Amino acid sequence: MPTQGAQAAKPDNWELESKRRELLKAFYHSRSQLGGEVETDDGDSDWEDETDSDESDPYGEKADAAWDKLDAAIQRNPARYVKRLRQLWEQRVRHEKNKELEDLTSHISGFSQSLEDYLHPDDIDEPSEEGRRMATFRDLYRAGLTAVCELFVQEDDFFQEREDWISEVLRIIGQIVQWGTIETEDLGNWPAIYGILRLTRITCANVWANRERLLDDEKSIVYGNQNGLRISVAQILFELDLLQDNNDPAIRKDIRSTKIDVRRLEFFVWISGSPPNDLNRAFFGRETFIPVAMSDTLFGKVLETFAEDPADPKNRTREARMHAFLRDDVLSVYGAEKFMHRLNASLRESRLDMPLEGLLSMIWEVAIYPVVTPHLQTYGTYIAIREVCDRQALHGDTEVDQCLVLAQALWIYRRTFTHQPAAEIAYIVRNCNVIELIARYVRLYATLGHQAATGGTDPTKPLHIVQMYASFAEITNLRSGKNTLRKTMRNTLRQDWYPTLHVLRTQRDDKLWRGKHRKQLTDLLIAWTALGTSIGLDEETERRDYEREVKRMSMVCAWKECKYHTEKPPTSLHSCKGCGEVKYCSRDCQRKDWIDGEHKARCRRIKDASSGRTGVLQLH
Ligand SMILES: [Zn+2]
Ligand SMILES: [Zn+2]
Structure with missing residues (x-):
């Protein structure tokens, strides 16, 4: 292994990287806090550590002391415990609980979680608890942890082992892949990437063969209503996507091929998951903690893999490759209904202050393919797009964001206007x-x-x-x-x-x-x-009608269900303070028009996103 410089130079995208790591840190933190609340199907003690229910140790003091002792021993001699891990695994009773193996795996997983705190190479050797734990993980990695994990996931029956052990192993692998970014970009040891990519490919191949385990069912460990294994696998894929290319063509090729290799699995994880709904938001807490398995990040990453394919024998275009994937690996496998419903769910559950424009642009990317376009009508995606535009306008997003989202939505409709039969266009005209x-x-x-x-x-x-x-x-x-x-x-x-x-x-x-x-x-x-x-339409007629309407509106209450909406009220009217364009007979009417009449979406005051709705509700 090449020796490292004492201090690595900051990568160019340093700021971005730091931000992402902070987000990840927050996510891991939320997960570790949730550790004690994990639900199993029937709440049996299978998931709990046996030591917790040890009668001779009711307060877990002995267990704590034993835990600290093993932690300290690993820190003193990491290499020895990588060897020990392998030994314990070789001696294991297959598909049964192997306490020592599981304990050691948990400890190593614990060290791997120290990367949560990583921001800069200097952090690793900081004379602090976190720094020491990171250094231990680095030493475990350098003592061959990758190869041992590879042995685990190479086994055909890996997924028949106990679920909590599988889960810990997948978590460690996710952290090894994250370490890959540090080892290569921050420490400059680029050749290390090959081993990490190989581990990722082997892991993903085994997961793919056992992918039904990632589906939500009665038996799986769940977080919120999400399958726990799926979240761990999503994390590995997410870390893989963060591995950067460098200029070495061989490295570049291996990264590209690995990402292409795993994209079917990546798509599977995305389509099997659901976007962050209220249950999961409540479970995972703040939006930034929402794991990647429940976002559209993975779908976006799948789309990115078509740009370049070093192994494509026919050397087809990006469009041809993507078309083949949509046809053979999406529509033939999952069916159009499931695919479109997953996209609709993302539209319906999308947080409006999240980048909706990005989601719409992903939908546009797939919607333009003739194998997909007809399904937009059949499965209600046109309607879902229309609804999200209205929802966003009502949400009070800035006009710039509204404009970008409208442009993207209309660009999807435009595809239909230019390529689809008249009946389908008529459907959009009428229903959207x-x-x-x-x-x-x-x-x-x-x-x-x-x-x-x-x-x-x-x-x-x-x-x-x-x-x-x-x-x-x-x-x-x-x-x-x-x-x-x-x-x-x-x-x-x-x-x-x-x-x-x-x-x-x-x-x-x-x-x-x-x-x-x-x-x-x-x-x-x-x-x-x-x-x-x-x-x-005749301009002169329309102008007269418009001006008459403007004049009429200045004399009646703007709330359409008010009795003074059609006749002149006996008392004077008050203008909306936000825009001055509409008048009301009472506060009550203004409030109703703001909420039910959707004046909120039209009021010019919305331009200034910082103004609260209460300000607008004041009458002159
Ligand atoms: Zn009124
Ligand atoms: Zn107004």
């Missing part, structure tokens, strides 16, 4: 009221300016989105007969067309649009005007 989303997006875009609304990317996106609807409107116009679809399109567009046109016109003179992006707004204005005309 997509024109209302487009209008909302166009207004946000015009108000925020190109830079803020798009992050400076893809200058033609808004125009493409308006045009997708316009082209379909043109086709619909040509249809003969009763043409109820045209009527629907006209009625839904009418509500938003002139108000949006008004915003576009007003914004054109704003200083936001003085620069090089002015053309984008002008083009958008032309396209939006043409859309209305093509669907039979």
Whole structure:
């Protein structure tokens, strides 16, 4: 093994790495605290350490002393205990409780958990308890812990051993893979990566062969409502994904191939899990503790593996590889229903202050494949996307975030508009009221300016989105007969067309649009005007109606169920302090409109995300 410099240079992505480690630390911490509360199917004592119920040691004092003694012995001579671990394993009674083996495994797992505190190479030799424990884990690793773990998971009957021992072994392996990042990136010992990758591949191959053990069933140890083994396996995969490439082509190739090797398992872990729902949030505590097994991180990592495949014999494109995977390893194996329902669950359970845009962009990545697209309608994904847009607007997210999410959602719908049969487009028009989303997006875009609304990317996106609807409107116009679809399109567009046109016109003179992006707004204005005309809306009529409505609204209570919504109230009205655009006859009506009438989503005050709702509820 090459000797290490006394102090490794900080990697380039130091800040990012530190953040991730802090998050992981928080996660492990939450898990270790939960250790005592793990549930088994019937609460029998199988899971408990036998020493806990030892009658001669009611307070566990002897057990504590014995634990400390073994810990100290391991710290004094780590290499000896790696050998001992192997010996105990060779002498074990298969599939039975082997107390000494299990105890030693728990101790080593305990040392491996010290990496929770790791932030910098200097931490390892700190003269503190944590520093010493990290150093012990390093020495266990260097004394061949990887090879011993490899022996364990190589056995075909590894998964027939006792579940709590399996669980500890998988935890240690996860920590060895994490150590891989430290050993290579921080300490510069890149050749160490081969052994760690091999251990990962062997582990994952065995897990794959026994993957039904990761499913939720009566017998498994669960955290919240999540299978404990699945969480441990997810952690190994997550650590693998954090292993970085370096410039050595052989290392690069081995990392890529390993990630490709395990992606079927990674997908399995993702699709078998559920996103963090209320039960799991309650169980795991704060959102940052939610284990990776319950997030969409693994799905995202699977998608990343298609970029480059050194072993692809046909040297196909990324798209061809991904298409084959979706067809052969997803749809044929799990069926479209299960896949789409898992995606819908993520949309429905998504925390709105988490990166929803990322989830939508993953959905877009798979939705564009003809083997997937038709299922978006069948299994309700179009509706789930529509709902998440509304939920996000109501949640009071910033306008910039709303705009990014709308753009991504509309981009998924656009795929259908450009590639799917008219019946499917009509479904979206009718059931998702997509024109209302487009209008909302166009207004946000015009108000925020190109830079803020798009992050400076893809200058033609808004125009493409308006045009997708316009082209379909043109086709619909040509249809003969009763043409109820045209009527629907006209009625839904009418509500938003002139108000949006008004915003576009007003914004054109704003200083936001003085620069090089002015053309984008002008083009958008032309396209939006043409859309209305093509669907039979007359600007003069719509303007008069709009102005009449604005005037009427200034004289009545804005809450639609108030009796003074249609007739002039006897007393004077008060404006919404947030936007000044609507008036109410009473506080009660304002509160109802804010919550039930969803004024919360429309009120301009939302622009300032820091303002609480109570501020808006004050009347003039
Ligand atoms: Zn009222
Ligand atoms: Zn308001």
